[in-house]
């Protein structure tokens with residue numbers, strides 16, 4: 001596993017200081033909005049608005065000041081200030097993976113007039129040192145695959161690509177077409193659970209599980225799990241694509257409030273048509289409840305099958321990791 005030592009230089013810049021939640025949120029929101037305007041989707045716009053609103057809410061600010069190191073919100077970070085103006089930012093978002101703590105470095109942004117002066121490098125290095133000081137050795141970040149400058153920046157700092165994943169979205173539609181195929185869509189049968197879990201574990205590996213706030217155990221068959229889901233009011237749906245009595249692929253819908261909620265399970269030898277048929281079924285069945293559905297999947301695997309079901313690719317993110 002790649003490991004990296006942070007240079008002491010990261011602390012020597014007079015213009016670099018910790019983010020002050022009480023003071024800086026509105027200016028950081030403006031900077032993020034400007035720097036990401038080309039690629040910002042609705043979720044990103046909401047995020048910036050929330051940040052601005054939070055910056056004006058005194059009770060939130062008092063709470064956030066205390067909670068900065070324990071919530072999965074970007075409340076910790078570093079900024080670069082010149083002549084009283086914030087021109088650079090790097091946020092640190094804490095996550096927990098079982099017993100281990102993980103940091104995500106996010107919102108690395110530098111004002112366009114001040115780029116290529118080493119500001120992002122200094123901010124990212126300082127964020128890495130922060131993790132080191134908190135005894136967190138596992139640091140991640142997400143970078144779009146069409147952002148070579150940022151990829152180079154992180155690679156120079158010791159980050160290594162661990163996964164490349166595409167986010168997809170489709171509108172639901174009760175009239176979405178049905179494929180002409182010999183593959184049948186059925187409810188998930190309990191005997192297929194172990195295979196489904198094996199396939200899910202390949203596509204959504206443990207290495208990336210720190211980003212999820214639940215486990216695939218919620219898809220397990222049986223009365224106890226059914227009662228549990230009822231108790232926590234979690235409306236899970238599952239379908240399987242079957243040919244000649246054999247499961248070709250499965251699809252689960254897990255509403256997690258964040259939108260990326262469809263989890264296909266498929267083997268690399270399965271017929272891609274099975275995935276297309278399942279996704280079309282989900283577009284039909286979920287149309288009374290949700291206007292749009294999304295999924296996140298290893299990029300290039302089954303891209304054609306996902307496109308054929310009427311999904312559009314929103315972005316491909318490279319997941320990079322550094323171990324301190």
Ligand SMILES: CC(C)(COP(=O)(O)OP(=O)(O)OC[C@H]1O[C@@H](n2cnc3c(N)ncnc32)[C@H](O)[C@@H]1OP(=O)(O)O)[C@@H](O)C(=O)NCCC(=O)NCCS
Pocket residue numbers: 035036107108109110111114115116117118119120121122142143144147148149150152153154156
């Ligand atoms: C990406 C970004 C943060 C870089 O900020 P910056 O302060 O200009 O970066 P630095 O000067 O610290 O660059 C350090 C190294 O990263 C690489 N790098 C940074 N920007 C680059 C670019 N546009 N093209 C090629 N390499 C680049 C270079 O290797 C550079 O070293 P060098 O200048 O000695 O060649 C800035 O361009 C930005 O805010 N972009 C928009 C928001 C964004 O994409 N953020 C990243 C999200 S993951």
